[in-house]
Structure formats: structure tokens, C-alpha cells
Amino acid sequence: MELKMSQQYKTTDIVLAAFLRLNHCNMTNIEKVGQKGTFVFGVVPEELLQVYDLGQGSVEPVAFNNMVKQLTTAVRRMD
Numbered sequence: 001m002e003l004k005m006s007q008q009y010k011t012t013d014i015v016l017a018a019f020l021r022l023n024h025c026n027m028t029n030i031e032k033v034g035q036k037g038t039f040v041f042g043v044v045p046e047e048l049l050q051v052y053d054l055g056q057g058s059v060e061p062v063a064f065n066n067m068v069k070q071l072t073t074a075v076r077r078m079d
Helices: 014-022 046-053 061-077
Strands: 009-011 027-033 036-041
Touching: 009 014, 014 027, 014 036, 014 046, 014 061, 027 061, 036 061
Parallel strands: none
Antiparallel strands: 009 036, 027 036
16 A cells, blocks of 8 residues: 655644644644634645544544644734
8 A cells, every 4th residue: 555645734624733743743834814724734644634534543632632722822823
């Protein structure tokens, strides 16, 4: 099976962004339009996105909650 990778991946889904961060994907930027942030990642394995989409991914709950708070704060600070 060939491992497919996206060279750049963008999402406005903060839950997905937290999941990717906790799975060691490198976030390269946050683009803010209005009150909403778009999270930009470098290389993201497509298999990881598929695991997320199928609801099969898991992360440590406290770390996940903290990551969502951290991302929310990062978007709010961008003015």
C-alpha cells in the first residue's frame, strides 16, 4: 500500500486541527479571516485524515482539551 501525503493541508475545523497537532503534524501557519482561523499544516498523511473521518482516531482527552484551548487562544490573539 502506497503512503500518500498532502504537501500542505488547510482546515477551519479546530477539532481536526487539535487531532492533527496531537498526532505530531507540523502546523506551519494560522490564517485569520474575520473571527475564524484556518489552520495550515505541512505534510499530513492521508491515512491519518481517513482515521479521523471514520471516527477511529483517539487522543488523550485532557491533552485534546488543552490543545483546543491553545488553538482558540492563538486565533483570538491574531489581530
